[in-house]
Amino acid sequence: xxxxxxxxxxxxxxxxxxTTPIVIDNGASYFRIGWAGETDPxxxxxxxxxxxxxxxxxxxxxxxxxxxxxxxxxFDCTRSGPRSAFDSNxxxxxxxxxxxxxxxxxxxGAKGSGIDHPVLITxxxxxxxxxxxxxxxxxxxxxxxxxxxxxxxxxxxxxxNQLQGxxxxxxxxxxxxxxxxxxxxxxxxxxxxxxxxxxxxxxxHVTDYLKQLLSLKYPxxxxxxxxxxxxxxxxxxxxxxxxxxxxxxxxQKGAKEAEEKTRVWQLPWVPPPLEEPPSEExxxxxxxxxxxxxxxxxxxxxxxxxxxxxELENELRGLxxxxxxxxxxxxxxxxxxxxxxxxxxxxxxESARAKVTHSLRKAKGEPKxxxxxxxxxxxxxxxxxxxxxxxxxxxxxxxxxxxxxxxxLKSMSEGRQRLKQKRYEEELERERKQQLEEExxxxxxELYLENLRAKYKDLSERVEQRKRLKTNGSHSNGNxxxxxxxxxxxxxxxxxxxxxxxxxxxxxxxxxxxxxxxSDEDWQLYKLMSRDNDDDDEGPxxxxxxxxxxxxxxxxxxxxxxxxxxxxxxxxxxxxxxxPLTKEDFQIVFGVERFRCPEILFTPNWxxxxxxxxxxxxxxxxxxxxxKDEALEERLTNSIFLTGGSSxxxxxxxxxxxxxxxxxxxxxxxxxxxxxDPILDAWxxxxxxxxxxxxxxxxxxRMDYYEKGEDWLRSYQLKYTL
Amino acid sequence: xxxxxxxxxxxxxxxxSFKRVQMYExxxxxxxxxxxxxxxxxxxxxxxxxxYPPDEPNYVNIESPPPMRPSKRICDITGFxxxxxxxxxxxxxxxxxxxxxxxxxxxxxxxxxLALRNAAIVLK
Numbered sequence: 001x002x003x004x005x006x007x008x009x010x011x012x013x014x015x016x017x018x019t020t021p022i023v024i025d026n027g028a029s030y031f032r033i034g035w036a037g038e039t040d041p042x043x044x045x046x047x048x049x050x051x052x053x054x055x056x057x058x059x060x061x062x063x064x065x066x067x068x069x070x071x072x073x074x075f076d077c078t079r080s081g082p083r084s085a086f087d088s089n090x091x092x093x094x095x096x097x098x099x100x101x102x103x104x105x106x107x108x109g110a111k112g113s114g115i116d117h118p119v120l121i122t123x124x125x126x127x128x129x130x131x132x133x134x135x136x137x138x139x140x141x142x143x144x145x146x147x148x149x150x151x152x153x154x155x156x157x158x159x160x161n162q163l164q165g166x167x168x169x170x171x172x173x174x175x176x177x178x179x180x181x182x183x184x185x186x187x188x189x190x191x192x193x194x195x196x197x198x199x200x201x202x203x204x205h206v207t208d209y210l211k212q213l214l215s216l217k218y219p220x221x222x223x224x225x226x227x228x229x230x231x232x233x234x235x236x237x238x239x240x241x242x243x244x245x246x247x248x249x250x251x252q253k254g255a256k257e258a259e260e261k262t263r264v265w266q267l268p269w270v271p272p273p274l275e276e277p278p279s280e281e282x283x284x285x286x287x288x289x290x291x292x293x294x295x296x297x298x299x300x301x302x303x304x305x306x307x308x309x310x311e312l313e314n315e316l317r318g319l320x321x322x323x324x325x326x327x328x329x330x331x332x333x334x335x336x337x338x339x340x341x342x343x344x345x346x347x348x349x350e351s352a353r354a355k356v357t358h359s360l361r362k363a364k365g366e367p368k369x370x371x372x373x374x375x376x377x378x379x380x381x382x383x384x385x386x387x388x389x390x391x392x393x394x395x396x397x398x399x400x401x402x403x404x405x406x407x408x409l410k411s412m413s414e415g416r417q418r419l420k421q422k423r424y425e426e427e428l429e430r431e432r433k434q435q436l437e438e439e440x441x442x443x444x445x446e447l448y449l450e451n452l453r454a455k456y457k458d459l460s461e462r463v464e465q466r467k468r469l470k471t472n473g474s475h476s477n478g479n480x481x482x483x484x485x486x487x488x489x490x491x492x493x494x495x496x497x498x499x500x501x502x503x504x505x506x507x508x509x510x511x512x513x514x515x516x517x518x519s520d521e522d523w524q525l526y527k528l529m530s531r532d533n534d535d536d537d538e539g540p541x542x543x544x545x546x547x548x549x550x551x552x553x554x555x556x557x558x559x560x561x562x563x564x565x566x567x568x569x570x571x572x573x574x575x576x577x578x579x580p581l582t583k584e585d586f587q588i589v590f591g592v593e594r595f596r597c598p599e600i601l602f603t604p605n606w607x608x609x610x611x612x613x614x615x616x617x618x619x620x621x622x623x624x625x626x627x628k629d630e631a632l633e634e635r636l637t638n639s640i641f642l643t644g645g646s647s648x649x650x651x652x653x654x655x656x657x658x659x660x661x662x663x664x665x666x667x668x669x670x671x672x673x674x675x676x677d678p679i680l681d682a683w684x685x686x687x688x689x690x691x692x693x694x695x696x697x698x699x700x701x702r703m704d705y706y707e708k709g710e711d712w713l714r715s716y717q718l719k720y721t722l
Numbered sequence: 723x724x725x726x727x728x729x730x731x732x733x734x735x736x737x738x739s740f741k742r743v744q745m746y747e748x749x750x751x752x753x754x755x756x757x758x759x760x761x762x763x764x765x766x767x768x769x770x771x772x773x774y775p776p777d778e779p780n781y782v783n784i785e786s787p788p789p790m791r792p793s794k795r796i797c798d799i800t801g802f803x804x805x806x807x808x809x810x811x812x813x814x815x816x817x818x819x820x821x822x823x824x825x826x827x828x829x830x831x832x833x834x835x836l837a838l839r840n841a842a843i844v845l846k
Contacts (some may be wrong), residue, residue, distance in 0.1 A: 074727060
């Protein structure tokens with residue numbers, strides 16, 4: 001039931017006699033203005049003001065109420081949003097109020113100098129006198145209103161429905177409004193404010209709650225949830241659950257009832273154009289291009305290589321020539337000869353030659369076969385390590401040095417040899433194993449696969465277990481993915497132990513006798529303390545290697561096998577980032593929200609308002625009454641009257657009845673009725689009231705106002721029964 | 723101004739014949755006015771309700787009391803009944819799935835969820 005404002009300018013203003021009162025229902029959400037005695041207000045609009053800047057002229061303008069959003073494109077509304085004159089349900093910004101009254105009177109067709117009609121305007125229950133007097137001042141001074149009456153909207157609504165026979169003269173008006181909810185007891189047709197109570201919760205909070213929840217649930221569609229849209233959604237879909245917990249449980253279990261109650265709002269969505277698979281020609285063309293590029297690269301590499309080979313050969317030739325020359329030169333003249341070339345000694349030239357030959361060989365792509373080298377080295381070994389077998393005492397100091405060098409060289413080369421041998425053997429072993437397995441597999445593929453799977457499971461469990469042990473519980477919180485130890489993260493066992501050692505080392509000084517270092521084991525402590533001790537730094541252990549092997553093998557053999565991802569258990573499944581958006585991504589699903597949001601009327605605590613909800617308010621209100629008369633209380637509960645904008649939710653009446661039954665003595669009669677029109681009845685009641693012949697006795701003039709003063713205004717109260 | 727705006731009479735005129743004091747006279751342009759209104763809190767404070775008899779109804783004392791019954795705790799995310807409470811984020815949650823979800827929520831969202839029930843940390 002989307003709201004449509006009624007803002008056509010009325011033309012019959014001058015036809016009304018100056019004694020005909022103007023009736024204004026000044027609600028926090030809507031402003032309604034019309035003539036006393038009529039059945040409907042003439043002008044209705046949202047009680048808000050916007051002051052945007054006109055985009056082309058730059059002047060600040062005033063726009064009152066809701067308008068066609070298409071027209072607002074000419075204005076820059078980003079600076080200031082819609083503003084209300086209300087704080088809770090009290091008018092506090094009279095500049096805004098003045099714009100609203102301007103607009104209201106203007107659309108009512110007001111002409112001439114001043115509003116020459118009595119005005120009946122609604123206000124909240126127990127309006128602070130400051131607000132009341134400011135409103136009076138505004139109406140008297142600015143608009144020249146001859147007389148004013150203030151009344152409470154809920155009371156007018158109750159009286160109107162009482163006249164229609166909906167409720168009795170004794171009763172309880174429950175009025176969930178826009179920003180506040182009231183319960184007002186009526187005794188003998190008059191509201192008893194000392195028994196009334198107010199909870200600061202209303203339709204505004206419900207809409208706001210729904211808006212917040214939806215934008216938290218669908219952050220990508222946040223822009224869709226405008227206030228107006230969410231208000232519409234609320235009015236269309238929200239309902240009050242009879243038992244919130246039971247209802248929520250349906251949704252939690254995904255029961256059929258829940259599915260039926262879930263509503264989906266499909267946002268406009270256009271499927272992205274399907275990408276056509278590239279045609280044969282396209283593929284061929286691309287392949288050709290790639291081939292051509294590859295060819296070019298290869299050619300370039302080839303050219304570079306040949307030029308380098310050339311260069312190296314030249315250098316080599318030069319060096320060889322130099323060496324030849326050097327042989328012909330006399331021993332004593334070598335230094336002077338070499339000084340021209342830039343080399344210092346013959347050895348240096350030789351080593352340079354060796355280097356060049358080596359790189360030449362590499363450039364030409366000949367294998368730098370170590371095998372060959374070592375083979376070559378073998379016969380020469382004896383020669384190379386000539387000094388090793390000679391006892392030390394037979395050698396000169398230089399020779400001794402030489403011998404040491406030779407020894408170390410020999411052990412090194414032998415070590416290398418051994419390592420190579422070992423690697424070779426391992427290779428052999430692996431191959432042998434693989435062959436064995438292959439045979440086993442061929443024998444009985446099913447059984448083999450079964451065994452492999454069992455082994456995989458076993459191993460993966462073991463690895464997992466170890467990881468868990470290592471992190472010692474922190475695997476469960478899912479935040480430890482980075483492995484870093486952030487604020488509030490738990491340390492793993494090893495890290496904890498290290499911390500403990502460090503703190504003991506730091507603070508246990510000077511306690512008793514310091515025996516540290518007495519035994520060699522003490523020094524092991526530093527090893528434990530060092531950061532390298534963290535297990536994480538160790539390479540993958542045997543189990544993990546084996547696990548990787550088996551899983552790769554399983555992947556080869558078993559098409560259905562999916563390796564458990566390493567992070568599987570510790571990370572919440574994340575939605576793949578890049579996946580095409582589907583229709584479902586543009587759906588707004590209302591499940592629990594449908595009854596969660598209006599539920600705050602009964603439990604304001606959920607949005608942080610620590611006050612009783614609607615059902616308990618009725619009990620509070622009865623308790624506050626000064627009469628203590630059981631018969632009266634029964635009469636009150638027998639005529640509970642529901643009015644106000646937030647009383648439309650399906651299920652509200654039933655829920656209220658159940659709630660009030662719980663706090664009333666057993667057997668007390670409870671009857672709940674809804675107003676004929678919970679929204680307009682306040683205005684209608686006021687209009688009917690203002691048309692009564694005795695209305696003028698309830699108004700006050702400007703003279704009264706200034707004569708009687710503020711204290712009188714504070715205790716001013718209408719008599720609703722005329 | 724565009725003709726369609728004038729057509730719809732969207733913009734409130736600045737002068738009305740029925741007003742004794744026009745808006746531009748009351749709030750002249752280009753004059754710093756400061757704040758000329760009071761917040762509801764200030765209004766209530768200025769009312770001096772404590773000077774009036776306590777059995778007389780006023781805006782403050784008709785306010786509802788806090789509830790007698792403890793309210794049900796619901797999961798901040800899903801709205802289901804929430805038996806658990808996460809000490810790190812202070813969010814209430816219904817089951818392990820929601821727990822995983824809230825642990826992966828960025829802090830901004832956690833604070834927004836908390837703000838819904840007025841439990842967020844407000845820096846002043």
